[in-house]
Amino acid sequence: EAGVTQFPSHSVIEKGQTVTLRCDPISGHDNLYWYRRVMGKEIKFLLHFVKESKQDESGMPNNRFLAERTGGTYSTLKVQPAELEDSGVYFCASSRTRVTGEQYFGPGTRLTVT
Amino acid sequence: QQQVKQSPQSLIVQKGGISIINCAYENTAFDYFPWYQQFPGKGPALLIAIRPDVSEKKEGRFTISFNKSAKQFSLHIMDSQPGDSATYFCAASYSTSGSRLTFGEGTQLTVNP
Numbered sequence: 001e002a003g004v005t006q007f008p009s010h011s012v013i014e015k016g017q018t019v020t021l022r023c024d025p026i027s028g029h030d031n032l033y034w035y036r037r038v039m040g041k042e043i044k045f046l047l048h049f050v051k052e053s054k055q056d057e058s059g060m061p062n063n064r065f066l067a068e069r070t071g072g073t074y075s076t077l078k079v080q081p082a083e084l085e086d087s088g089v090y091f092c093a094s095s096r097t098r099v100t101g102e103q104y105f106g107p108g109t110r111l112t113v114t
Numbered sequence: 115q116q117q118v119k120q121s122p123q124s125l126i127v128q129k130g131g132i133s134i135i136n137c138a139y140e141n142t143a144f145d146y147f148p149w150y151q152q153f154p155g156k157g158p159a160l161l162i163a164i165r166p167d168v169s170e171k172k173e174g175r176f177t178i179s180f181n182k183s184a185k186q187f188s189l190h191i192m193d194s195q196p197g198d199s200a201t202y203f204c205a206a207s208y209s210t211s212g213s214r215l216t217f218g219e220g221t222q223l224t225v226n227p
Contacts, residue, residue: 004157033214042118043158043203043217056214091157095213101146103215105157 002026004106006092012112018080021109023092025074031055031095032075033103034067038088046090049075061086082113117141120204120218127225133191135221137204140185144206148215149178149189152201161202162189194225 005024013019025032034046046065047057051072060067064083069075079086089110093103120137127133139147146165150158164171164178164187171178177190191198204218 031213035215035217040220042120042219043205043215045214045216048214059214093157101213102148102160102163103213105150105159107155107157 004092004094004104006090006106006109008109009107010110010112012114013082014114015084016081018078019082019111021077021079021090021092021111023075023077023106025092025094026104029094029096029104030072031097031103032069033093033095034075034077035091035093035105036088037091037108038085043091046077079111082111084113087111087113117216118204118206118218120221122221123219124222125224127194127223129194129196129225129227131194131225133194133198133223133225134188135202135204135223136186136188137218138184138186139206139216141206141208141216142185143208144216145209146207146213147178147180147187148205148207149176150203150205150217152203152220158203191223194223196225196227199223199225 007022032049035043037043045059048055049069066078089108091108092106095103148163149161151161152158162176175192180187202221205215
């Protein structure tokens with residue numbers, strides 16, 4: 001079974017530019033989560049999809065962040081326009097059920113905004 | 115405010131020693147407490163988890179101790195090995211939150227040979 005994959009692994013952009021991160025969850029996992037770790041701090045929840053629907057987006061920092069999940073499969077997270085404080089590692093995770101249990105994490109995308 | 119506080123930030127242990135990482139939480143609604151292990155360039159991977167109806171869970175060399183009244187839980191790594199060197203995150207979640215995880219800040223563990 002293939003794990004959660006994320007693309008790109010690294011992205012360096014200038015302030016004001018747009019970046020789109022992609023996450024492919026484990027096949028059959030209806031639940032998809034985005035998290036972010038900034039500057040060695042804790043990993044923070046951004047949002048949660050159940051299939052194609054946003055279940056909880058309370059962790060999204062502001063309206064410069066837009067997440068989508070096409071057809072309940074892969075998900076994209078777009079940052080437009082990027083700011084310096086958006087730098088960090090963005091993780092995607094997926095799980096089969098909503099009941100508290102194991103979430104499988106991808107390797108992350110390291111975003112650097114200069 | 116930070117709902118899960120983790121300490122220490124970094125830990126150095128000799129091979130064969132015991133590594134202990136502590137976490138404290140605030141939200142009494144939390145009902146699932148996992149520990150994640152992360153190696154460089156990889157995503158966090160579930161190591162071991164506990165629910166509040168038990169005070170201890172052991173899997174091999176890894177043990178979670180849970181103190182519900184004190185709202186604390188800890189990870190003990192017995193007979194620590196250089197291959198255990200990684201970043202460890204404690205986390206918590208509760209059923210009605212859609213199981214989103216609230217993480218501690220992480221502990222960088224180094225096990226010297």
